[in-house]
Amino acid sequence: MISINISKKILATSLAVALLTGCATKNNEAEPTNSTGMNKTQTGALIGSILGAVIGASTKGDKTKRVILGGAIGAAVGAGVGYSMEQQAKEVAKELETDVDNSQNAQIDPDNDLIVSNTDKYVKIMLRDSMVFETNSTIPTQEAERKIAKIANVLKKYPDTIVQVVGFTDSRGSYEYNQKLSEKRASNVGNTLYNSGIANQIYSKGCSYNKPLVPNVDTKNMGLNRRVEIYLYSDQAAIIDACVN
Numbered sequence: 139m140i141s142i143n144i145s146k147k148i149l150a151t152s153l154a155v156a157l158l159t160g161c162a163t164k165n166n167e168a169e170p171t172n173s174t175g176m177n178k179t180q181t182g183a184l185i186g187s188i189l190g191a192v193i194g195a196s197t198k199g200d201k202t203k204r205v206i207l208g209g210a211i212g213a214a215v216g217a218g219v220g221y222s223m224e225q226q227a228k229e230v231a232k233e234l235e236t237d238v239d240n241s242q243n244a245q246i247d248p249d250n251d252l253i254v255s256n257t258d259k260y261v262k263i264m265l266r267d268s269m270v271f272e273t274n275s276t277i278p279t280q281e282a283e284r285k286i287a288k289i290a291n292v293l294k295k296y297p298d299t300i301v302q303v304v305g306f307t308d309s310r311g312s313y314e315y316n317q318k319l320s321e322k323r324a325s326n327v328g329n330t331l332y333n334s335g336i337a338n339q340i341y342s343k344g345c346s347y348n349k350p351l352v353p354n355v356d357t358k359n360m361g362l363n364r365r366v367e368i369y370l371y372s373d374q375a376a377i378i379d380a381c382v383n
Contacts, residue, residue: 260378300339304381
């Protein structure tokens, strides 16, 4: 059991961690950084080192050795989580013959029908409906199946990664109709992933015409809003409500 003194030390360290992780990220960079100038992997390693050192210093044995050992263990754990998600984003992008693009404007560029990005919590692969489905269809095309299979090739290396497939529509038609359409398209993409032979947990959901990327004012904008997003999470705690966030 952790003593009160250790708990206080961890609480103080957590405040320092919050200051490190609460910084904004830059756009147009494969390695997003915060105001400390470190990418997520480096920040994760630093946070892990601090926590590991605190715990190490609070256990029995030679203090110097305990702090060094605790810091080393913490750094390995912290860097491992950040590196894994960044690495998965890079590997998915490579399989899909593109780059990781974290710029805010990437998703509203009509020339981009496939975008791989990542945040501190997840990797996101956005697929335009025009690239995945024929008009009025909910079944992925053969070309889309090939791209989904490439995503599966990466996921086979990361069986613990949790997959969430989310469908979005434009605002034409009723909310209920679009809800069913978005659910069906997300489900079919999820099934295509599952049938690729991966062992990952896969969830699917539809968002109807919630969370548009741009206002549904014309045909061009509506085409941008019709999409499927595939989220990759390190664990259950990282899962977001993609219809809102």
